[in-house]
Amino acid sequence: MIVVLKPNTTPEVISEISAHIESLGFKAHVIVGTERTVIAAAGDERKKQLEQVESFEAVEKVLPILAAYKIASKETKAEPTVVKVLDLVIGGGNVGVIAGPCSVESEEQIVETARAVKAAGAKGLRGGAFKPRTSPYAFQGMKEEGLKLLATARQETGLAVVTEVMTPHHVEMVARYADVLQIGARNMQNYHLLQAVGEVDKPVLLKRGPSASMEEFLLAAEYVLDQGNKNVILCERGIRTFETHTRFTLPLASVPYLHEKTHLPVIIDPSHGTGKASLVPPMCLASIAAGADGIIVEVHPDPANAASDAAQTINPKVFADTLEKCRVIANALNLKMN
Ligand code: PEP
Ligand code: MN
Numbered sequence: 001m002i003v004v005l006k007p008n009t010t011p012e013v014i015s016e017i018s019a020h021i022e023s024l025g026f027k028a029h030v031i032v033g034t035e036r037t038v039i040a041a042a043g044d045e046r047k048k049q050l051e052q053v054e055s056f057e058a059v060e061k062v063l064p065i066l067a068a069y070k071i072a073s074k075e076t077k078a079e080p081t082v083v084k085v086l087d088l089v090i091g092g093g094n095v096g097v098i099a100g101p102c103s104v105e106s107e108e109q110i111v112e113t114a115r116a117v118k119a120a121g122a123k124g125l126r127g128g129a130f131k132p133r134t135s136p137y138a139f140q141g142m143k144e145e146g147l148k149l150l151a152t153a154r155q156e157t158g159l160a161v162v163t164e165v166m167t168p169h170h171v172e173m174v175a176r177y178a179d180v181l182q183i184g185a186r187n188m189q190n191y192h193l194l195q196a197v198g199e200v201d202k203p204v205l206l207k208r209g210p211s212a213s214m215e216e217f218l219l220a221a222e223y224v225l226d227q228g229n230k231n232v233i234l235c236e237r238g239i240r241t242f243e244t245h246t247r248f249t250l251p252l253a254s255v256p257y258l259h260e261k262t263h264l265p266v267i268i269d270p271s272h273g274t275g276k277a278s279l280v281p282p283m284c285l286a287s288i289a290a291g292a293d294g295i296i297v298e299v300h301p302d303p304a305n306a307a308s309d310a311a312q313t314i315n316p317k318v319f320a321d322t323l324e325k326c327r328v329i330a331n332a333l334n335l336k337m338n
Contacts, residue, residue, distance in 0.1 A: 091265030198227025247275020
């Protein structure tokens with residue numbers, strides 16, 4: 001950490017602050033500049049409470065050098081994390097495609113969708129069995145029955161099942177059926193849930209909260225990693241802004257930014273990110289162009305009659321055409337995409 005002192009701090013006060021920094025287990029290096037003096041505190045700043053130095057009257061600010069997240073940071077692990085489950089590969093130059101309905105509705109619906117998205121090139125099947133709905137009166141999902149139908153669809157197609165778990169006491173049950181545990185945007189800061197999925201031996205797809213900063217997003221991932229689960233996929237799904245032309249605002253710069261900060265793979269959800277079916281295909285292409293390690297897309301055989309998120313859901317034909325175009329972009333960037 002760098003401790004910046006106010007102008008005209010006396011040598012006595014500088015010594016006092018340096019001594020305090022050393023008492024916390026750091027080495028204090030005083031750097032005297034023409035305008036002001038700073039103290040570089042060397043040591044593992046993440047373990048110590050160096051922020052308390054800010055309480056000295058003469059301290060203007062304390063600047064961290066290392067990221068607050070540790071295991072997620074590229075400072076700790078430079079090479080990209082590659083998440084593999086069945087044929088779904090995400091990260092390190094592999095673009096993984098996950099597709100399926102917002103909600104599981106019936107065996108026929110989920111199996112038909114699974115076959116269609118597999119034929120188009122998807123390797124993961126999404127589908128909510130436990131649905132986090134804004135209104136308590138909206139369809140809440142088929143629950144365990146829906147999980148069973150997802151397992152049937154996996155048996156029929158070999159696709160890896162990605163589905164949401166909403167509460168710590170369902171983790172064991174959902175993990176019995178799912179290949180990837182999804183943490184929804186609304187639960188990104190449900191720390192007990194993050195810790196619970198961190199103890200499971202299945203990859204976690206962590207969605208960004210609509211109002212979460214990048215640092216909060218990475219610290220949420222850190223909760224999972226800290227429990228020993230190293231297979232975390234970050235998913236940008238749009239944030240809440242003043243804009244109303246889309247359901248959320250989808251910041252694609254999150255992809256290159258996160259790639260600079262973390263080794264974890266980053267995927268995009270253009271369905272929730274836009275809320276409009278017509279905007280989904282171009283944002284799929286843009287996601288790949290921005291370097292995303294994958295996309296998760298809502299696809300339904302009959303979008304108009306989908307039980308949830310109909311307006312942002314595309315049909316299998318549009319999905320297949322979109323993936324064909326995505327492949328052109330992936331090839332141009334030397335990325336692997338099936
Ligand atoms: C979903 O993927 O179905 C979902 C509810 O997404 P989010 O948590 O991003 O709103
Ligand atoms: Mn949805």
